[in-house]
Amino acid sequence: xxxxRFLLLIAVQVLVFNKLNxxxxxxxxxxxxxxxxxxIKENRxxxxxxxxxxxxxxxxxxxxxxxxxxxxxxxxxxxxxIMRFVFGVNFEFQxxxxxxxxxxxxxxxxxxxxxxxxxxxxxLEIFSFSNLLIILKKVVFTGAATLVVCLxxxxxxxxxxx
Amino acid sequence: xxxxxxFIVRYKTTLLxxxxxxxxxxxxxxxxxxxxxxxxxxxxxxxxxxxxxxSNISNxxxxxSENQKLLEENKRLRKALAxxxxxxxxxxxxxxxxxxxxxxxxxxxxxxxxNNYITLNKGSKQGLKQDMGVISPEGVxxxxxxxxxxxxxxxxxxxxxxxxxxxxxNTSYFGSLTWDGKNYNVVQLEDIPRLVNLNIxxxxxxxxxxxxxxxxxxxxxxxxxxxxxxxxxYSIDVALFNDMTNLRNVYVILNTDGPEIRExxxxxxxxx
Numbered sequence: 001x002x003x004x005r006f007l008l009l010i011a012v013q014v015l016v017f018n019k020l021n022x023x024x025x026x027x028x029x030x031x032x033x034x035x036x037x038x039x040i041k042e043n044r045x046x047x048x049x050x051x052x053x054x055x056x057x058x059x060x061x062x063x064x065x066x067x068x069x070x071x072x073x074x075x076x077x078x079x080x081x082i083m084r085f086v087f088g089v090n091f092e093f094q095x096x097x098x099x100x101x102x103x104x105x106x107x108x109x110x111x112x113x114x115x116x117x118x119x120x121x122x123x124l125e126i127f128s129f130s131n132l133l134i135i136l137k138k139v140v141f142t143g144a145a146t147l148v149v150c151l152x153x154x155x156x157x158x159x160x161x162x
Numbered sequence: 163x164x165x166x167x168x169f170i171v172r173y174k175t176t177l178l179x180x181x182x183x184x185x186x187x188x189x190x191x192x193x194x195x196x197x198x199x200x201x202x203x204x205x206x207x208x209x210x211x212x213x214x215x216x217s218n219i220s221n222x223x224x225x226x227s228e229n230q231k232l233l234e235e236n237k238r239l240r241k242a243l244a245x246x247x248x249x250x251x252x253x254x255x256x257x258x259x260x261x262x263x264x265x266x267x268x269x270x271x272x273x274x275x276x277n278n279y280i281t282l283n284k285g286s287k288q289g290l291k292q293d294m295g296v297i298s299p300e301g302v303x304x305x306x307x308x309x310x311x312x313x314x315x316x317x318x319x320x321x322x323x324x325x326x327x328x329x330x331x332n333t334s335y336f337g338s339l340t341w342d343g344k345n346y347n348v349v350q351l352e353d354i355p356r357l358v359n360l361n362i363x364x365x366x367x368x369x370x371x372x373x374x375x376x377x378x379x380x381x382x383x384x385x386x387x388x389x390x391x392x393x394x395x396y397s398i399d400v401a402l403f404n405d406m407t408n409l410r411n412v413y414v415i416l417n418t419d420g421p422e423i424r425e426x427x428x429x430x431x432x433x434x
Contacts, residue, residue: 015216018272021407024346025274044175052182060202061209062272063279063315065193070186077179124190126276126343134344 002038006054009034014061017149025138028146029068031058032117033153035075036110040083040096051076064125071121075113082112110154111147118143204270204281205308205315214283217269221410228410235299261376264289264414266296266314273320273406276343280304280316282412290314293424295375295415301403302326302381303412305374314414320346320406328381328400329369330358336369339381339400346406348385351398358396360387366400373423375415 009031017028034054038047055072059065075082083091086109087101098106118139126135170177189202204213266288270281284290286309294306296316304324308315317324320341328351329336337353351366364384368375382400390397417423 014212021274024407027274045178048175048178048182052186055186056202060206061204061212062275063203063270063281064275064277065202066186066189070183070190073179073182073186077175124187131343 002034002050005034005037006050010054010057010061013058018062022145023141026142026145028142028149029114029117029121030146030149030153031055031068031072032075032110032113032146033150035072035079036113036150036154037098040091040098041094044080047079048073048076067121067124070124071117074120075117078116079113082109082116086112106154107147107151110150111143114143114146114150115139118146203279203308203315205285205310205313207310207312210269210281210283210310210313213269213281217267217283224408224410227408231299232411260418262416262418264416266290266412266414268409268412269313271318271406271409273318273346276322278318278320279307280318280409282306282314282316282414283312284414285309285312285314287311289416290414291416293374293420295372295417296412297375297379297415298404298409298412300380300405302368302375302379303404303409306414318406319349319402326375326381327369327372328366330354330360331365331367331378333358334370336371337395337398339366347402349382349400349402351384351400352390352395354396354398356389356394356396360384360396360398362386366398373417373420373427376417 013029013031017030020027031054035051038050052069052073055069056066058068062068086105087096090096119135122135122138122142204210264284266282266284268280269283272278272280280296280303282290282296290306290309292306292309296303296306302319304316304318304321305326306314307317319326319339320343322341322343324339324341326339327336328339335354335358337351339349339351341349354360362384366381366384368377368379368381370377380403382402382404384398385401386399387396388398389395
């Protein structure tokens with residue numbers, strides 16, 4: 001399941017969303033969904049390695065050096081902290097499931113992942129704080145677009161089948 | 163010893179994260195310097211083939227506009243040829259030519275990042291090499307940075323590392339063309355001295371100082387100009403002729419004297 005998701009998200013990111021260029025600069029980064037959906041109880045070492053690989057493959061496709069790799073490995077590392085912030089301590093229990101939480105919590109979780117990722121991505125990309133305004137502009141607009149597209153995809157491919 | 167192992171086991175995720183982060187940042191930083199080209203880019207076998215397949219499909223959607231563009235260019239060249247009746251024989255010995263031209267097609271293009279790269283469907287097998295110039299029917303596109311057997315990665319003019327020699331048409335005032343990363347239709351021309359008379363709408367073409375491009379290839383027109391901080395040079399905004407968002411067929415130019423010129427220039431630089 002994770003392997004299929006991995007490949008599909010790379011394909012969709014590279015062949016569709018990297019070519020969108022809304023208003024000339026907005027390319028939603030939907031592969032963040034992989035880190036959102038990844039099982040919570042899995043081994044963290046494997047998770048961080050896979051996230052690096054995911055980012056790095058997308059980097060090779062989009063000629064962005066290792067920007068995606070750096071940002072996606074960072075949110076993979078920070079994910080437990082973000083989850084603790086959003087869901088409280090109960091995410092550490094065995095019975096915890098993402099689908100049992102409220103919609104607001106899920107959206108907050110996703111939004112925090114996206115904001116952290118984009119802040120790091122665009123800061124590294126532009127690499128100078130004299131362009132702080134451009135960085136913020138890109139974070140806000142691309143982040144909003146990513147959030148909307150990710151929420152749509154999340155609803156479309158929701159695990160619950162009823 | 164036991165304590166060191168304990169430490170590593172305890173902080174293994176943090177250490178792993180730091181390792182990956184340092185790896186990623188070192189890739190990023192080292193490809194930012196001008197002379198090192200990117201180690202990992204989309205001009206490799208796997209990504210190249212995938213992009214080629216995908217662009218083979220998406221091509222069909224703008225065939226007619228692409229045809230129109232090529233037809234316009236043919237018209238322009240025909241007109242130039244018809245008005246120069248002297249040129250009726252073409253030099254047969256190709257080793258005598260100063261410039262040789264190969265055609266190629268773009269299979270991947272981007273313009274949303276500060277450092278944009280274009281991938282072409284031809285590589286070293288078809289004779290493409292580093293430092294060849296790439297132009298479209300309408301104007302300058304970039305410089306070949308890296309080739310593999312079947313694909314080439316081109317540093318677009320929309321790249322903060324790119325500097326191309328350019329001048330104002332019909333004069334000899336030259337400067338260097340850079341990009342500030344803000345607007346994909348506008349590039350910047352620096353180092354034009356303030357004594358030059360500029361007008362909005364003046365045409366900018368490639369300069370004679372370049373060992374990569376032939377002289378007088380169109381780039382764009384002056385959109386706005388201002389004196390820079392030191393008040394002795396202009397900084398000029400140039401609106402590109404190329405629509406960087408919609409490109410397909412390109413020409414790759416080899417200056418056969420290029421390597422010799424660059425060798426000479428690097429020799430002078432070393433002696434200084």
